[in-house]
Structures are given as structure tokens and as C-alpha cells.
Amino acid sequence: MKQGLEPAARFAADLAAVWPEDERSGSLGLAVSGGPDSLALLLLAHAAMPGRIAVASIDHGLRPEAAGEVALVERVSGERGIPFTPITVKVAPGNVQARAREARYAALAQWARAQGLGAVATAHHADDQAETLLMRLNRGSGLAGLAGVRSRSTIEDSETILLRPLLGWRRVELAEVVAAAGITPAYDPSNANADFDRVRIRQALAEADWLDPVQLAASAANLAEGWQALSWYAELDWHEMVMRDPDAHGGLGFTYCANVPRVIAIETLLRIIGELGGHATRGEAARAWERLWAGENASLGGVLAVPSVERVEKVGVAMRVWRFRPEPPRSAGH
Known part of the structure; x- marks a missing residue:
């Protein structure tokens, strides 16, 4: 042994x-x-x-x-x-x-x-x-x-x-x-x-x-530590940069000031989608991030995301602001 x-x-x-x-x-x-x-x-x-x-x-x-x-x-x-x-x-x-x-x-x-x-x-x-x-x-x-x-x-x-x-x-x-x-x-x-x-x-x-399988396993453990650090940062991003944003009818929505690296933003997107009752994979969230970063609307997990660039008072600069709402139901025949 x-x-x-x-x-x-x-x-x-x-x-x-x-x-x-x-x-x-x-x-x-x-x-x-x-x-x-x-x-x-x-x-x-x-x-x-x-x-x-x-x-x-x-x-x-x-x-x-x-x-x-x-x-x-x-x-x-x-x-x-x-x-x-x-x-x-x-x-x-x-x-x-x-x-x-x-x-x-x-x-x-x-x-x-x-x-x-x-x-x-x-x-x-x-x-x-x-x-x-x-x-x-x-x-x-x-x-x-x-x-x-x-x-x-x-x-x-x-x-x-x-x-x-x-x-x-x-x-x-x-x-x-x-x-x-x-x-x-x-x-x-x-x-x-x-x-x-x-x-x-x-x-x-x-x-x-x-x-050497033991060294490969050690590498996986090191990657797990990196993932733990990223998850910690994603939690911070959620609390600092995501705001509940109900619509005029009281429906739940979120506004996200997107200013972090892509890999962290993907985790925040997934959490927003989940909070709005949807589900998406990381691959789907990555593709949505790419559309939003390019200024295009994105739809995933039954949620519509609309991007803009606005001056954010809490940070005092213009930045990407993405708004999320449940997608409206499709009309009959569509």
C-alpha cells in the first residue's frame, strides 16, 4: 500500500x-x-x-x-x-x-x-x-x-x-x-x-x-478547486449585479448588469432562467450570452432576454444591461 x-x-x-x-x-x-x-x-x-x-x-x-x-x-x-x-x-x-x-x-x-x-x-x-x-x-x-x-x-x-x-x-x-x-x-x-x-x-x-491515473485524478481535484472559486464569484455576481424587476402587472423579471467574464455570466444566466421557472444547459446559456453580448435578443428555457447599454447609477458608468422576462404564450395556430 x-x-x-x-x-x-x-x-x-x-x-x-x-x-x-x-x-x-x-x-x-x-x-x-x-x-x-x-x-x-x-x-x-x-x-x-x-x-x-x-x-x-x-x-x-x-x-x-x-x-x-x-x-x-x-x-x-x-x-x-x-x-x-x-x-x-x-x-x-x-x-x-x-x-x-x-x-x-x-x-x-x-x-x-x-x-x-x-x-x-x-x-x-x-x-x-x-x-x-x-x-x-x-x-x-x-x-x-x-x-x-x-x-x-x-x-x-x-x-x-x-x-x-x-x-x-x-x-x-x-x-x-x-x-x-x-x-x-x-x-x-x-x-x-x-x-x-x-x-x-x-x-x-x-x-x-x-x-498516471492518480495524477490525472489530482488534476481533476485542482480543476474542482477552480470551479469552486468560479462558483463563489458567480454567487457574488448574482447578489451584486442582478436585481428583481417586476413588470407593470407584478410579474417577476430580472435585470442583470453584465460585466463579468463569460464563464461567470453563464452561471448567472442559468440562475436567472431557473428563478423564472425555466431550464437551460450551459451550452444553451453560452449561446444566449453570445447573442446578448452582440446586442441581440435571446430566448432560452421559456425566458426572453433583451439587451441594452445604460448608465448604471450604482457603478456610475455605462454598461451592458440585460432584462429577463418569461416569454409570452404563443398565440393559437403558431
Whole structure:
């Protein structure tokens, strides 16, 4: 093992970095699939903090083998006296991987609330992070995407803390932890299916021995810090440069004094659209910014934005001022 620490001590230090002892108000919930990575998470957490963990395993109803994998996790948990909860979810139609992820995290948040857990941890590791970074680089992702999976965040639409304490660990190190415990993990065949972008990236990464997944993961962490700084500035921009601007009929609108770099303005645009009940992607907001910056009206997410240049009293200079209103309903026949 790296860093000269026993695995349990190393894990405890990594966990403390993302979830300090003085912030812990309940047990740590673990999402465990039965694969080698998540079983290693279970074993490491049990060794580092016995009696303060709980395990959930999710059957998405997509593969007949899943029930057996849940049973494996139940057995491993039961042998160690770890509270275990099996969860079955229904995956909505559409992009199977994306819908399965949404269903999984929603179920984990509900489980955490019901059990009074302090946080939930998943087994994402350095190789996962490296794959994610390379995939998103290949897609031309912006800073938000290049930041990869975060070591600490919250599950969407909940207050549940989500931790990924294994981002400094290699896949092979986690497999060694499971092998040392004499456990035979389950293997999901989709992890070898080259129809998936991630699998092709994984195979290419394995052949490129000059690429270091741990350093790629560190780069993603650095990008995440940059994204955190940008988000802080976008919050400031929202409070300082966006004003509620009701129309003559009392309808909600916003006026935005746009004077920040494009990447920050895009975040502010997205927030305005959301406040007005719409939804847009960052790509759509970027295209709207380009139109507005050029002095042209823009429409996105059911919101109409109209640009002008005005003297703004609070700053004492002329600047771009963009006004946002819900788009009027289309007339019949159009």
C-alpha cells in the first residue's frame, strides 16, 4: 500500500479530509454493489470505524445477476455485524445509465434520511476519476465537467452529504484489500462492454503506461478547486449585479448588469432562467450570452432576454444591461 500506512489508517485519514470528526452527526452510509471497489470500501470503513457504518445495496432491476450481488453484500455485512438494507429501484425510460444513476442516488438519499445517517460514501477511485476526466476532455467539456466527481458534495435534490474518500486509491489497491479478506467479488459484465465510452477509455488508459491515473485524478481535484472559486464569484455576481424587476402587472423579471467574464455570466444566466421557472444547459446559456453580448435578443428555457447599454447609477458608468422576462404564450395556430 502507498503512503506507508496500513489500509485502515490510510482510509481513516482520507475520510477525515473530506468529513472531519467534528462534523459527524451520524453513522456513515456506504453504497455497496458487490463489486471489488465497493466491497473494499466496506472493508476499509469497517476496519477504520467499526460500529459507525451502515450498508445499502441497490438492485436496479436491469440484470438477473443483481439479486445475487445484493445477497453477497448482505452476507459480507452480516458476517461483520454491519446494518444492511437492500433497496430495489425502478429505472425510468431513456438513457439507461443516466436514469439508473438518478434512481440510485435518490434512493440513497431517502435511505440516509430514514436511517439518520451523517453522510453517504461511494467507492469512486482514482481510475474512475481519470477515466471521467479523459472522457470529458474528449467531449470538450467546460470547467464544471472537467472537475470530475467531487470528493464531497450533496446528493441532488437533498441535503444528504455525499463523500468519495477513495479518490486517491487505485483500482488494483482496492482489489488487493478484497482479496486479502478472502472474498470473491461480483463482476458486472457491462464493465467490459466496449459499447460504452468509459470502457473504451479504460482500455486505452490501461495501454498508456505513461499516464498516471492518480495524477490525472489530482488534476481533476485542482480543476474542482477552480470551479469552486468560479462558483463563489458567480454567487457574488448574482447578489451584486442582478436585481428583481417586476413588470407593470407584478410579474417577476430580472435585470442583470453584465460585466463579468463569460464563464461567470453563464452561471448567472442559468440562475436567472431557473428563478423564472425555466431550464437551460450551459451550452444553451453560452449561446444566449453570445447573442446578448452582440446586442441581440435571446430566448432560452421559456425566458426572453433583451439587451441594452445604460448608465448604471450604482457603478456610475455605462454598461451592458440585460432584462429577463418569461416569454409570452404563443398565440393559437403558431
